Amino acid sequence: MRLRLLVGVSFFCCLSYSLARVQTGRPQAQAGRRGQKAVRRGSTPANDGHNGASIFFQSYKAVQEAKPNYNVIPGNTGHCVFQGITMFDKTVWSPKPCVTCLCTRGEVVCDETQCPVLQCQIKFQPVGECCPVCIDPVHDVSESSGDSPIPNDPSVLDAAVLHVPAQTTEHPRTGRYEVEVERHRKKDAERKRRKKQNKEAERRRKQMEERERHKEEELRRLWEEEEERAAAEEKRKRTEEHRRAEEDRTRRLEREQREMLRAFEEAAVKAQQRLRAEGGDDEEEREDAVWLRGDVFQMQPQVSAPADTPPLQTPPGPSEASEEEEGEEEEGREESERITYSLPQGCTISDVIVSCENAKLTSIPPLSIPELKSLNLQGNAITTIPAGAFNGILNLEWIDLGKNKLLSSGIDPQAFKNLKFLTRMYMDGNLLEEIPQGLPDTLLELKINENNLQEIEENSFEGLSSLVTLEMEGNLLSEGNVNPRAFTALKQLNYLRLSRNHFRTVPQGLPPSLQELHLENNLIEEISEGAFNQSTNINVIVLRHNRIDESRIAPLAWLNHRNLESIDLSHNKLHLVPSFLPKSLVHLVLAGNQIERVPGYVFAHMEPGLEYLYLSYNKLDGDGVEPESFFGTFQTMTELCLDHNHLTSVPTGINEMTSLHFLRLNNNNIRHIGEDNICDPMNDEDLNLVALRLENNLLDPRKIPPNAFSCVRSYSSIILKPQRIK
Structure with missing residues (x-):
């Protein structure tokens, strides 16, 4: 405020002086510039003008008037041009400190202040002033005594300065100086105190x-x-x-x-x-x-029964038995020998299971064991199954005929007719071209993987109304050779595997009871609107390793399916997360595509919400994830995988996922992690993150904020190394 007042007074004085010079003429102005230096002295009484001994502070001691130095710049009458700026007449300005300029009748008159040489001990440069002034103290005995010289003794000066009574009225410049000194001293003390407090x-x-x-x-x-x-x-x-x-x-x-x-x-x-x-x-x-021909497999008799012990295992010793006892023992040995039976070479029996795996058999062995439940004939060279092949083992529940050389023409339609308890049949790795006929209606599980199935007719599964699991992977099936009514007879089918075939679309006519469908490793390019119309109970759909583009998925293909919770679309040709996903979806796998963007609100319609999302090995970058991309998953997301992408920062919205347990952001281009990118500092709930992976990014662990991982349960579950920076 004082500085503004001084500048204003200076401008007013200069303006008045310039006007006077204009009125008296230029010679007078020049003469005024050559005038003698004036000496100004002034003092202020310390007791408001009352008589008595007083201490005075001399404001200006032997201060000579500054010599003006005017430089005239010619210009147009009425206006002035100074450094490319047009000034109106009578305009006063200061282009630099201690220089004042005036525009008068087209000319610019500048006055530069020259500071005189001061003869005093204490000098002070007031704020906003051009020249220093003297602040030496003087003593005045009375008001009438006038100004008195001030002693040059430093002790007297110090005493005069330090012992001025509180009521003493100081000169404004002197008082301002002492106030500045005191203020700086206090500021320094305050700064030291704060520094000490900060250290503490x-x-x-x-x-x-x-x-x-x-x-x-x-x-x-x-x-x-x-x-x-x-x-x-x-x-x-x-x-x-x-x-x-x-x-x-x-x-x-x-x-x-x-x-x-x-x-x-x-x-x-x-x-x-x-x-x-x-x-x-x-x-x-x-x-x-003897029940079986071939190598002898003798059941071990009971040890406690002497009559069941074979002669060769009886230890030699003196016989004290009578002739009657010897006759009974001989009869027992004969009965034990009759109980022994034989199995084909390479076969074994355990409880109610006979295993002839890799026994080099070329036909079904003629077994006659009514109690037999399971028969393993895997890894042989069996080519045919004649009628009555299993007549001696009618209580079979499980048959494994995998990895043989069975042909469809070599299986008699009556071969399995009498197996009334058969529930599981495995025929993987054979040469079958069609579904065998005459399968028992008690079957619950049928596997015909890795064969040469080329056609499924309308009556292929006739009578198999109890079948629950059907696997036909690795065959030559397509939508052209599978009759749409082929699955009509399968009233209880829950699990269907058709992987590694040649389907270009989802096969038609899927049964309403179906809950899990596997179609991976096919040639599927589109999902039509009616693909799953009949399968209203379907829960899991696996379509990985196909050729599906998001534009070829019909909007109503599965949107309204209330039971569909898991979809696997990994390793297809998707460029963004598909819209119109099922409302009930919980588990979504989109890894291995070319996804570049997660549209906003794409998960917002799901109820209760998505829990598992896998977006690994895609092309997501800094602009691919919008602030609203994960809207609708903040309360339900449990596992989120965004690894092996091109992300440059942690996507927005992750810090709002209160149920998130597993987060993978490794193998990206993330350079910085903010304090609230992963964990919300305002969230006071329990720690939720169990595992966090951030390795192979561009992070400097030393620059990560201390509270960046405050929501992680254990720091040992955070993987930060290695990083791709030195």
Whole structure:
């Protein structure tokens, strides 16, 4: 304020002086510039003019008047041009400090102040002034005594300056100087105090951080020890449970084996009695007692029964038995020999399972074991299945004929007619060209993968109304050779695999009961509006490794499916996340496409909301994710994978996902992570992130804010290294 007042007064004085010079003529102005230097002195009484001894501060001591130095710049009458700027007449301005210019009648008159040489000990440059002034103190005995010289003794000066009473009225310039000194002193003291406080606060903060770090390490150590103890206890429990289960299984097998042996013994006794009654010889009796031809597989007799022990296993020793006992022992040995039966070479039996895997068989072996439940004939060279091939094992529930050389023409339609308990049949890796006929209606699972199926007719699955699982992967099927009514008979079908075929569209006529459909590794290019119209209960659709473009997906293809929760469209030809996704979708896989953008509100219509989203190995960059891209998933998203893209920053909206547990941002071009990019500092809920991956980016870990990962449960689950910077 004082500076503005001084500048205004100076401009007014210069204007008045210039007007006077104009009136008196230029010679007078020049004479005025050559005038003598004037000496100004002034003093201010310290007691408001009252008599008595007073202390005075001399404002100007031997200060000579500054010499004006006018430079005239000619110009047009009435206006002036100064440094390219036009000034009106009577305009006053200051182009630089201590220089004042006036526009008068087309000429520019500038006055430059020249500072005189001061003869004083204490000089002061007032703020806004051009020249320094003297502030030496003087003593005045009375008001009438006039100005008195001030002693040059420094001690007197200091005493005069330091011991002025509080009521003393100081000269404005002197007072301003002392006020400035005091203000700077106070500011310096305040600055030192604040610096000391900051150091103390920093020291306390470091101590608190150190205590928190030690506390966190201790908690982590205790947690790890508790986890180890829990894992050891769990392992011990599992081991104990496994041991008990093995013991129970062993006891059950032993019991079943004993029952089977008892049944065999009874059957052998009955056969022996029947043969004796018919009068057959010993050789014929032995042939009738043997059930299987080939290598002998003898069931182990009960150890506690002496009559069941073979002669070769009886230890030699003195015989104390009577002739009657010897006769009974001989009869028991004969019965034990009759119980033995043979299996084809390379086959084994365990409980109710016969395995002839890789036994080099060329036909179905003639088995006659009524109790048999499972038969494994995988890895042989069987080419035909004649009628009655399984007549001796009618209680079969499971047959594995995989990796043989079966032909459709080599399977008799009556081969499986009498298997009333068969529920599972595996025929993978054969040479079948069509679905075998005459399959039992009790089948629940049928696998015909890796064959040469070229056609599925309307009646191919006739009678299989109980079938739940059907697999026909790796064949020659397409929409042209699959009859739309072929699946009509499959009333209970839930699981269908048609991968590795030649479909260009989703096959028609899918059953309403279908819940899971696999069509990966085909040639599918579009999804029509009516592709899943009948399959209203479908829950999972797998379409990875096809040729689908987002523009070839009909808007109403699956939008209104209330049960469809999982779609796999990975490794197709998508360029953006498809719109019109099912409202009930929970799991979406879009990895391995060319996706460049996630449109805004593309997930907003889903209820309750998407939980798993995989966008790995795409082409998302900084502009590919909009602020509204993840709208609708903030409360439900659990796992989000954005790795192996071209992102330059953390996408907007991730910090609002309160249920997010797993986040992958590795292998991108992220250079910076803000304090609130991943974790919301305003969110006081429990820590939700379980795992976070950020490796192979362009991050400098030293520049990551300390609170950037405040929502991660454990810092050990954050992967930051390596980065692609030195």
